[in-house]
Amino acid sequence: xxxxxxxxxxxxESDRATTSTKDERVASVSLTNRLIVRPEIGAALGALVVFxxxxxxxxxxxxxxxxATWLDDASTLGIMAIAxxxxxxxxxxxxxxxxxxxxxxxxxxxxxxxxxxxVWLALLLSLVFxxxxxxxxxxxxxxxxxxxxxxxxxxxxxxxxxxxxxxRLVTGTVQVSGMRATEGYESAGMLFASTFSxxxxxxxxxxLWWILLTVIAAFVLVKTRFGNWIFAVGGAPxxxxxxxxxxxxTKILLFMTTAFAGWVVGSINILRFASVQANQGIGLxxxxxxxxxxxxxxxxxxxxxxxxxxxxxxxxxxxxQGIVYAQWNSDWFMLFLGIMLLSAVLVNNALRRRAExxxx
Amino acid sequence: MSTPLIxxxxxxxxxxxxxxxxxxxxxxxxxxxxCVLGDNGAGKSTLIKILAGVHQxxxxxFLFEGKPVRFSSPRExxxxxxxxxxxxxxxxxxxxVWRNFFLGAEPKKFGFMLDGRKGRETTKRALxxxxxxxxxxxxxxxxxxGGERQCVAIARxxxxxxxxxxxxxxxxxxxxxxxxxxxxxxxxxxxRGLGVVLITHNPHHAYPVGDRFLLLxxxxxxxxxxxxxxxLAELTRQMAGGAELEALEHELRGVQTS
Numbered sequence: 226x227x228x229x230x231x232x233x234x235x236x237x238e239s240d241r242a243t244t245s246t247k248d249e250r251v252a253s254v255s256l257t258n259r260l261i262v263r264p265e266i267g268a269a270l271g272a273l274v275v276f277x278x279x280x281x282x283x284x285x286x287x288x289x290x291x292x293a294t295w296l297d298d299a300s301t302l303g304i305m306a307i308a309x310x311x312x313x314x315x316x317x318x319x320x321x322x323x324x325x326x327x328x329x330x331x332x333x334x335x336x337x338x339x340x341x342x343x344v345w346l347a348l349l350l351s352l353v354f355x356x357x358x359x360x361x362x363x364x365x366x367x368x369x370x371x372x373x374x375x376x377x378x379x380x381x382x383x384x385x386x387x388x389x390x391x392x393r394l395v396t397g398t399v400q401v402s403g404m405r406a407t408e409g410y411e412s413a414g415m416l417f418a419s420t421f422s423x424x425x426x427x428x429x430x431x432x433l434w435w436i437l438l439t440v441i442a443a444f445v446l447v448k449t450r451f452g453n454w455i456f457a458v459g460g461a462p463x464x465x466x467x468x469x470x471x472x473x474x475t476k477i478l479l480f481m482t483t484a485f486a487g488w489v490v491g492s493i494n495i496l497r498f499a500s501v502q503a504n505q506g507i508g509l510x511x512x513x514x515x516x517x518x519x520x521x522x523x524x525x526x527x528x529x530x531x532x533x534x535x536x537x538x539x540x541x542x543x544x545x546q547g548i549v550y551a552q553w554n555s556d557w558f559m560l561f562l563g564i565m566l567l568s569a570v571l572v573n574n575a576l577r578r579r580a581e582x583x584x585x
Numbered sequence: 586m587s588t589p590l591i592x593x594x595x596x597x598x599x600x601x602x603x604x605x606x607x608x609x610x611x612x613x614x615x616x617x618x619x620c621v622l623g624d625n626g627a628g629k630s631t632l633i634k635i636l637a638g639v640h641q642x643x644x645x646x647f648l649f650e651g652k653p654v655r656f657s658s659p660r661e662x663x664x665x666x667x668x669x670x671x672x673x674x675x676x677x678x679x680x681x682v683w684r685n686f687f688l689g690a691e692p693k694k695f696g697f698m699l700d701g702r703k704g705r706e707t708t709k710r711a712l713x714x715x716x717x718x719x720x721x722x723x724x725x726x727x728x729x730x731g732g733e734r735q736c737v738a739i740a741r742x743x744x745x746x747x748x749x750x751x752x753x754x755x756x757x758x759x760x761x762x763x764x765x766x767x768x769x770x771x772x773x774x775x776x777r778g779l780g781v782v783l784i785t786h787n788p789h790h791a792y793p794v795g796d797r798f799l800l801l802x803x804x805x806x807x808x809x810x811x812x813x814x815x816x817l818a819e820l821t822r823q824m825a826g827g828a829e830l831e832a833l834e835h836e837l838r839g840v841q842t843s
Binding site: 447448449450451452453456457460461463464465467468469470523527528 | 659660671675676677678679680684687688689690691693697698699701
């Protein structure tokens with residue numbers, strides 16, 4: 226008897242001895258079967274539905290300015306969502322991701338406006354700060370073995386307190402402004418907060434960041450050994466360690482990736498608005514996780530996709546702006562979000578059962 | 586006769602004041618299967634953990650290819666060529682067969698990229714060489730049966746150049762048919778010139794593939810036989826407790842008649 230796994234329960238066990246028939250059998254797996262195991266397929270269908278829906282019922286949604294608006298909304302969320310997705314595939318959460326976007330913006334703004342540093346230098350120091358916090362999150366989670374949910378909840382609260390406390394201490398208010406007068410604001414703004422034009426309609430450069438980072442994340446996840454390790458440390462950490470995957474290093478790097486994304490978004494925000502509120506970013510961490518889950522990431526780790534998370538963010542942006550264009554009360558957005566999340570989780574669950582089904 | 590791959594002489598291990606293993610001697614030769622049999626707590630795990638480098642012996646001698654060794658980590662044992670397939674198999678269920686096959690030793694392209702094509706082709710070939718016919722190496726390992734997963738783990742060890750393959754209860758959780766399949770791959774690994782250590786408590790699984798049988802009981806050797814020296818019936822009798830079982834039978838008979 227040869228060892229085979231019929232994916233569709235066919236009864237032809239006996240004639241599978243030769244290897245030459247192998248490719249024919251692969252071809253026999255239907256296209257739907259192939260697609261359904263892609264983590265992002267549910268999100269892609271959802272995005273299509275949302276897109277068509279608002280395109281039909283509103284005037285502005287499909288105009289260039291409409292597209293520019295919801296792409297912009299989706300972009301900063303998407304940059305975070307893909308990093309959070311990588312971390313989730315690696316089996317961990319980062320609740321401090323939302324407030325990190327404010328912390329990095331505050332560090333940049335305080336260094337530039339109060340300490341008088343060049344914006345580029347302030348950005349660099351802010352990046353160092355972000356990577357240090359991310360590294361600390363990862364180190365603490367790995368060192369203590371505590372759930373990252375709790376550890377990063379701690380960092381979340383601590384950063385929130387620091388943001389408010391330090392800002393009030395230095396400026397006497399709960400916001401930092403005056404970025405426009407700082408040295409290097411214009412040139413740094415080119416990188417993070419400029420616009421580019423398509424058909425006369427300006428688009429935010431953050432959209433390009435979003436696309437670029439999605440491509441990089443997807444590439445790393447699927448095409449590199451580090452990506453292989455991300456899936457492994459999320460799917461079965463002990464097994465991964467047993468075959469020589471550097472578990473601790475992989476996870477710490479993932480936490481640092483989330484912090485890096487927080488720095489990118491923080492930089493985009495501070496250079497676009499030229500001021501930052503100390504209480505920004507709170508509550509966003511759940512949106513990132515929702516986008517990642519809608520995009521096909523399993524909460525338990527080991528499965529998911531960066532492209533899916535980007536699409537999850539796109540659904541978010543389209544729905545949030547679509548509801549505005551449709552002139553509905555924005556309360557409906559939460560209802561939509563809840564339904565979206567529940568259906569995504571149900572689909573994910575079914576997929577995982579399919580993947581983990583054991584035949585004896 | 587050539588030097589055995591592994592030879593242990595009067596090897597022993599204590600944890601604090603608990604004697605986990607004492608005076609155990611056996612050998613593993615290339616192209617042979619050494620079966621380690623024993624009930625729970627007999628010392629099987631301690632013995633293989635010494636061989637696999639997880640623990641170190643504190644009595645006796647452990648020779649690998651004729652030279653005394655003392656592995657300080659599983660990695661060291663693996664580098665020397667002793668691969669261990671544990672019961673949990675060290676596979677990631679949600680990952681594809683080929684990604685699992687190469688996990689931790691991924692084929693690289695341009696220094697950092699994963700060479701997917703090479704990975705898939707090598708996996709397919711390595712599995713085919715072991716006589717394992719998987720329809721698709723892209724399917725998640727979780728969709729395989731327990732026996733198939735075991736086979737993938739064995740093929741992985743063989744592919745990465747193991748000289749000695751230690752299998753920890755590979756048939757324990759399997760049905761009759763699947764156990765038969767796994768035993769076939771054990772034989773396959775043996776025929777490819779590996780020395781195999783098969784840990785089991787089922788003499789019916791050990792006898793057909795084994796060349797040498799080490800019976801353990803409460804950390805001490807109960808017997809060490811080559812296949813020519815023992816029959817399946819005798820092996821089973823000794824495993825089941827032999828004389829003790831007969832005494833128990835008498836006792837039970839006494840209960841029934843009274």
